[in-house]
Amino acid sequence: MPTLADVASRSGVSKGAVSSVLRNAPGQDGVSAETRQRILHVVRELGYRPHPLAASLRTRRTRTIGLVVGEPESFLRHPNQALMMGRLLKQASEMGYRVTLMDDAWQDSPDPRLLDGCAVLTWVPSAGIAQVERLAAEIPVVSLYSRIRGAVQVVMDEGTMLRRGMREGAAWLYGLGHRRIALVDVNHPKGPDTLRKDAFAEVAREQGILPELLCYADRWQERLYPTAAEIAQLDPPPTAAVALDDDYARALIAHLARRGLRVPEDVSVFSGNTQQDSFQTPPALTGLARDLTAQWGELMRRFIGLLGNDPAEEIVVPPAEFTLVVRESCAPPRAR
Amino acid sequence: MPTLADVASRSGVSKGAVSSVLRNAPGQDGVSAETRQRILHVVRELGYRPHPLAASLRTRRTRTIGLVVGEPESFLRHPNQALMMGRLLKQASEMGYRVTLMDDAWQDSPDPRLLDGCAVLTWVPSAGIAQVERLAAEIPVVSLYSRIRGAVQVVMDEGTMLRRGMREGAAWLYGLGHRRIALVDVNHPKGPDTLRKDAFAEVAREQGILPELLCYADRWQERLYPTAAEIAQLDPPPTAAVALDDDYARALIAHLARRGLRVPEDVSVFSGNTQQDSFQTPPALTGLARDLTAQWGELMRRFIGLLGNDPAEEIVVPPAEFTLVVRESCAPPRAR
DNA sequence: TTGAAAGCGCTACCAG
């Protein structure tokens, strides 16, 4: 593989000249246009590419960012997380950054000299916090969930969007005539969220209607939805149910089917977070959709933008907006 | 961050001595036991860690392996692939290797100087083949699916296992009394597979029974299963259906439910590749299960083992065995 | 047994 020296000698200039031509704009290199062309020609001729390790050793920049995924198998088991990772990778790669994955089995803490920055995508178990903090002391680290000293916190205010979306969903379900609605919120480690419930209650108050709201909360991360079984057993059944996401909605629909209830004829099912592109299980789900590509792409963009400069306290990413997508799984309640 | 020179001066020896102590076994370094102890003490005291970039520049080994995932979002969308990646990562990490992800948007081909080896996890589009071949000329590359010149091919003979598993499934379904069975094979780009069908036909011949086998083939990779809808519309319905995997089985069950058919009361559904740990949608699926952790771990282990030595032609990985897991989704056919 | 020194390939500075 050709080196800088090869290019230099072959084009009759010094190594410095070649290096400068390669990393500065046409005007900014201290080299005559003519020399520049000659050098560039030789570079192409030889198929020269700067040795990234050598460059990094010198510049202390690796153009590599680390993604902390904790226990990789459980992280990747959830499709939303796998997709998030894919999007972050794509964006980074587009911007010329490499991505390395880091699980939580680090013998020592990861070496900051290998990374320009690092994004922590999971809750970090308390045992690992110190490791990440040590890393954050050396390079920019961004954390999505865990609060880590020295790390940049991601602020997304998804709540506002979710609330807005849920209000839209509520208005729509109420509009169809539903008055007995089961709904599921996310049960976080620190306690259940009540955003969805609140939005439904709020809209009801505003419209002066008195729906019966049957509230549940489930852990999203683990993809085990015990409450779906409970909702399916309600007697009388709700006329509509608001599921956490498509996974939940499908589980619920299956539970309802076992009891002989059909969707949407007997019960309407609304997915609180639906994806256009997920695989086809009938009925097609009505619910709130959003395009997360932009959101995660933006996060990565901001993070990389931040790498050269002095670290910020937080990165504010505009959260993706939910839109109501009407497909098949909701209908007016059956007159009983 | 302390350097080798710091350690050397502080322990009153040369850099060479320190380096040797750090990378050779207690007897093998050319250093007295006493000096060794002193050096090691200073290393710990200073928290010294060799600079990986500097070491790599010298040794030409990076302890990093690349994973080619093609278009990351579509690759990671399929849970089996995401899980495979997680397992490979875990194994690599356990063996002290870092993993970097490579999508197909490489401006140039990936730089072989950054990688000790590379595993290609996807079908490589023809446009990318040349890039990968160039890489394979420099470092060991292993390819799971695409045949790539210069790359090590993975040989897994999953067919034998699948056939064996399917025979077991066939015997069991026949034993329950099913004689009208829909079954789905995988439709590869190069044409449909007939393994599942063949196994069922074979067992029927051996047992001297004459089942009605309704055969379909679908693309597995894309998670869009048009044949599930077709099977659900069969009239009369099959008494049992063998699905590709859990995804397919759930889609099929949903289609059947829309038609008013219940599983397993009206139709038995058998998952050709079920996971114990996937999320809970009733009915729990009966089918063939296997633990892929060992298989993918073994692949990574062999590949890494191969890195130092001269490249092999192929890596033979013992495929995981299928076992029949009986849960709820199959029952004897209803007397009509 | 130990130490000195020559690179790995590149960047960046500093004289000319």
Added chain:
DNA sequence: CTGGTAGCGCTTTCAA
């Protein structure tokens, strides 16, 4: 505007 040069931190060889 150009070319020489001093490292980045490590490994490895060779001489003492």
